[in-house]
Amino acid sequence: MTDTPEPDTYSALDAPEFAPAQFVRWFREVAPYVHAFRGKTFVVAFGGELVQAGALNALVQDISLLSSLGIRLLLIHGSEPQVNEQLRLKGYSQQLTRGLNIVDAAMLECAKEAAGEIRLDIEAAFSQGLPNTPMSHSHVRVVSGNFVTARPLGVIGGVDYRHAGVARKLDQDALKFALSHDSIVLMSPLGFSPTGEAFTLDMADLATAAAIALRAEKLIFLTGSSGVVEESGGIDTELARADADALLAGGALDEETAFYLGFASKAVKRGVARAHLLPYDLDGSVLLEVFTHDGVGTMVVEDTLDDLRPATMDDVGAIIRLIEPLEADGTLVPRARGEIERDVEKYTVLEHDSVIYGCAALYVHPDEKMAEMACLIVHPDWQGEGEGEILLRHIEGRARAAGVKRLFVLTTRTSHWFIKRGFTPGGISDLPRSKQATYNPSRNSLIFIKRL
Ligand SMILES: CC(C)(COP(=O)(O)OP(=O)(O)OC[C@H]1O[C@@H](n2cnc3c(N)ncnc32)[C@H](O)[C@@H]1OP(=O)(O)O)[C@@H](O)C(=O)NCCC(=O)NCCS
Known part of the structure; x- marks a missing residue:
């Protein structure tokens, strides 16, 4: 028996349907994954929608657990709805959308504010440690910093994208140092140029670049999409990269799935072992994907078929x-x-x-x-x-x-x-x-x- 739970606290172990043999079998089944992933790097990326949907706390608890199992974690958050909310509150009519955006000075300011706020919320969530919660006894160190050198997107087809940027270089030494010292690295979708300017970055693009640079074991996108849906209506839990590319070329996928699948395919092509699309609205989707054989979302792997x-x-x-x-x-x-x-x-x-x-x-x-x-x-x-x-x-x-x-x-x-x-x-x-x-x-x- 553990020494922490207090009698008045609800525990799954007290549930009437609790079956000890099943619990032990499940725990043992998880062991091979724990052994396999210790010391490996996972890049986990999620949009500001996850925060808006109130799913941050649950994600932070699951990420803390992965960290305590020796998995090295780089978290990248998006902030699109929060930036749009800031713009709206300040009376601006322009809004950020997925993909390419012309980012003017007002948007950049809103992006900085939104990033600051989300970052603080995430850091606060990782600092919890109340007894009888999954964060009890956890001591998670979160590190943020100027890891990303960005350059402006520039003028494309005659359009100046102004403060919209792309990641030019990641400070791999600093990232690896932090990760190898048991810190969770947290990145916002912003980068800085050598001239000291800030640029907004696409969260999915940044996560892909980071996963490639670190040769991550997994790149995990928590999205509004459940993954690629098969004709039968089920989720295609494993997709060879060539099949993912064929689906993308076919043009029949919904916009969100296609957006993230494109980045998943790119990451796998450039050496990331596996890239996953998971629904953020399924509680525990990261744990289910990492620790069960079939998982719950779509995993893209290099084409070995x-x-x-x-x-x-x-x-x-x-x-x-x-x-x-x-x-x-x-x-x-x-x-x-x-x-x-x-x-x-x-x-x-x-x-x-x-x-x-x-x-x-x-x-x-x-x-x-x-x-x-x-x-x-x-x-x-x-x-x-x-x-x-x-x-x-x-x-x-x-x-x-x-x-x-x-x-x-x-x-x-x-x-x-x-x-x-x-x-x-x-x-x-x-x-x-x-x-x-x-x-x-x-x-x-x-x-x-x-x-x-
Ligand atoms: C079973 C078989 C097809 C697996 O092929 P494979 O390419 O080695 O499989 P994978 O690489 O996907 O899996 C390898 C894992 O399975 C394990 N494994 C292999 N044979 C096993 C067996 N008989 N029982 C339990 N585990 C076994 C390996 O130890 C390895 O484990 P690890 O990943 O922890 O190191 C192959 O071992 C084989 O041809 N066996 C003889 C024929 C046979 O028994 N076929 C099944 C008939 S019903």
Whole structure:
């Protein structure tokens, strides 16, 4: 038992639905992410809308938790609605909009005031430490400064953008020093030129530049968009950069999603490991995205799918060579060549430099809206690089496209791999009827099912 909670305080642990076993399992499931992200840099960017919506405190609590887990954090806030509010209060008619703006002297003054105010609010929020709140015992140091050298946007197409600027250089040494000394760095969307002038910056552009300069593990945008929505209505939780670019070129995305997806794609192309679009109005969205396998928003990754393609008859020999050693040691059920030839269009292969180094097959049972993923293999020389995960994602995508709601696997030795990727144990009665009929009890394979 911990020594802090007082009896009159509400705690999730006291809730009637609290299940100790579930809590322990969840806590353990989070452990690999904690280990993986310690010492890594996350850039978290959010618009002034988040502050306006009253979501700042919750975000600050979650960011403090990430910081205490050893993640290095750079926060960048926007201030558009606050600047517009200042302009309105002062009787000016001009308003800032997303993207390019001509920034006159009045707007610049309002931007400085708004930035000052938001920065103080954020610093105050990080200074909380009331008992029985998530900030209890937290000692977060927030550092701000003149990290960004800016230059004016200048005259584009005959239009002078005046005090609107772009980041020219980031003081990487100072940023890395602060981050490595357990400080959270807070940046406002303003930069300064060597002549001492201030320029307004685009928050998303600045965050992208910072994430690239620091080679961040994650660039996270908290936005008014929930992420990229698939045809089925669900959120596309992982998007290869090439697919993100194709969506952007297609022009069908809403303005906000397209705006942030463009920056996410740019960041990933320039070396940021992953870029995320998350909804700021979902409480705890950063924690859900970072610590659960599928997350809640859209994550953009560099395109590693180049090697994936549907199998053809010419691949049957290579597939058999992949399967043979696993049949011999009992990991996979033996399959006759004729069976693979018959089902070849169900297979996807991974090919690099004309070498087939992985495969997986999808057997759809349309009546039950279920499908089996079978024959998931990555050649031992290529294992441990995420290729198995790529195959799984691809098969999940194919299954969804076929209207499948639940994907199942039968396995004897790989159960933990599937559990880690969102599968849960099932029984024979959970299988489609035709599969129940062919289930081989002597093999005693374990059944795992994942809702798509
Ligand atoms: C399962 C398999 C496809 C994973 O391929 P992969 O490209 O290595 O997968 P990833 O790189 O995405 O994942 C690697 C992680 O899975 C773990 N893993 C590999 N095999 C595992 C197993 N049998 N059980 C639990 N975890 C396993 C690795 O240790 C590694 O963990 P880490 O990220 O913590 O280091 C591959 O190991 C394989 O071909 N195995 C033999 C065939 C098989 O069992 N297929 C499933 C049939 S149902």
